[in-house]
Amino acid sequence: MKRFATTFVAAVVLLAAGCSDDGGGGGSSSADVPGVTDTEVVVGTHHPLTGPAAAGYASISPATKAYFDFVNANGGVHGRKITYKVKDDAYNPATTQQVVRELVLQDKVFAIINGLGTPTHTGVLDFLKTNRVPDLFVASGSRSWNQPDKYPGTFGFNPDYTVEGKILGTYVKDNLAGKKVCFLGQDDDFGRDSLVGLEQVVGTVAAKGSYVTSNPNVGPQMGEFKAAGCEVVVLATIPGFTALSIGTAAKIAYKPQFVVSNVGADPTTVSKALGAAAPLLEGVVAANYLPLSTDESNPWVQLFKKVNTEYNNGAEFDNNVIYGMSVAYLFVQSLQAAGKDLTRDGIISAVQKNNFQGPGLVPLRFSDSDHSGYGGTQLTKIEKGKAVFLGSAYTTDDKDGAVAPHTAQAVTPPSNGVPAA
Numbered sequence: 001m002k003r004f005a006t007t008f009v010a011a012v013v014l015l016a017a018g019c020s021d022d023g024g025g026g027g028s029s030s031a032d033v034p035g036v037t038d039t040e041v042v043v044g045t046h047h048p049l050t051g052p053a054a055a056g057y058a059s060i061s062p063a064t065k066a067y068f069d070f071v072n073a074n075g076g077v078h079g080r081k082i083t084y085k086v087k088d089d090a091y092n093p094a095t096t097q098q099v100v101r102e103l104v105l106q107d108k109v110f111a112i113i114n115g116l117g118t119p120t121h122t123g124v125l126d127f128l129k130t131n132r133v134p135d136l137f138v139a140s141g142s143r144s145w146n147q148p149d150k151y152p153g154t155f156g157f158n159p160d161y162t163v164e165g166k167i168l169g170t171y172v173k174d175n176l177a178g179k180k181v182c183f184l185g186q187d188d189d190f191g192r193d194s195l196v197g198l199e200q201v202v203g204t205v206a207a208k209g210s211y212v213t214s215n216p217n218v219g220p221q222m223g224e225f226k227a228a229g230c231e232v233v234v235l236a237t238i239p240g241f242t243a244l245s246i247g248t249a250a251k252i253a254y255k256p257q258f259v260v261s262n263v264g265a266d267p268t269t270v271s272k273a274l275g276a277a278a279p280l281l282e283g284v285v286a287a288n289y290l291p292l293s294t295d296e297s298n299p300w301v302q303l304f305k306k307v308n309t310e311y312n313n314g315a316e317f318d319n320n321v322i323y324g325m326s327v328a329y330l331f332v333q334s335l336q337a338a339g340k341d342l343t344r345d346g347i348i349s350a351v352q353k354n355n356f357q358g359p360g361l362v363p364l365r366f367s368d369s370d371h372s373g374y375g376g377t378q379l380t381k382i383e384k385g386k387a388v389f390l391g392s393a394y395t396t397d398d399k400d401g402a403v404a405p406h407t408a409q410a411v412t413p414p415s416n417g418v419p420a421a
């Protein structure tokens with residue numbers, strides 16, 4: 001009886017949340033909207049602060065919070081301070097569902113910002129849709145986030161994995177022509193979509209493998225690639241598995257050219273995982289669509305470094321910090337654009353209008369028919385232990401569109417570091 005009663009109560013709570021004006025995206029004014037008062041907007045996220053994906057990724061949400069704290073110290077947005085609730089899901093989809101329900105049903109957040117991970121966030125899409133919670137700037141390049149007809153409140157942030165796969169493939173085709181190409185990817189949309197983009201450009205790869213995050217052993221895959229004579233290995237891997245792949249290959253005296261997705265390419269994170277073997281990263285080619293943390297001359301890096309020092313306890317300044325603050329900057333732009341009368345429908349409409357210019361190296365693709373994030377990426381190469389950009393950035397789509405150079409002039413941040421309305 002107790003189990004029945006608990007289930008019944010939970011169902012009633014869910015039904016109420018799904019049917020009420022509060023959960024319904026909006027109502028006619030901010031007074032009706034969960035997480036919004038005249039002085040505060042409460043948002044939440046799920047991130048892996050522990051577990052197999054914590055390396056590197058655990059530093060993203062503190063960076064996001066630091067930028068929000070910086071904005072709050074400068075008056076907030078339309079008079080509201082941003083409260084940012086972060087819950088650890090350990091990169092476990094079951095835990096993600098639990099913590100996201102807590103954020104929505106108990107904490108009454110206005111929106112979920114930058115929920116991280118393909119397998120994790122996939123499991124909460126329908127729940128967020130049912131409760132009509134804006135699901136902004138998901139930290140993954142899965143094409144699942146770009147389904148405006150099915151999930152009108154969900155938007156990506158990263159370039160989608162097929163877009164990135166096409167650009168990585170173009171690099172391989174132009175610079176490593178004639179070499180035997182192989183592929184290792186995560187056993188979900190991340191790996192599958194990346195492979196689709198790669199093979200669209202280079203043709204069928206000579207060998208392909210996958211991994212699951214619960215099994216930190218890529219020895220069989222690297223052994224197969226070596227036996228197959230693979231000269232180029234493209235990786236769609238999270239940072240820990242980038243390090244595992246490179247380190248495992250070295251142990252069996254296998255030295256292909258590694259070409260890596262932006263997801264698993266932060267040099268600081270991968271170097272730490274490799275430890276004394278960090279010099280193995282020399283020559284690795286990777287993707288990035290945001291400024292490099294080591295580019296001291298970049299005005300965005302200068303701004304984010306200042307914020308990091310003042311509001312993030314001077315945390316180690318790597319590309320994960322750049323990522324977290326870039327997401328925060330975009331959310332503040334979205335709040336500004338949504339106006340003082342903040343509603344859930346209003347912020348979705350503001351994001352779709354996409355009048356955003358920020359630190360990204362390529363444009364965001366948001367519109368009413370496209371909810372994917374950045375539309376391309378630039379490639380980097382590790383030289384003398386430091387990532388440096390190669391050539392120009394490129395944009396493309398996830399279909400059969402051309403991979404084209406993007407040469408527009410980068411914008412600089414506002415003088416006070418806070419985007420204007």
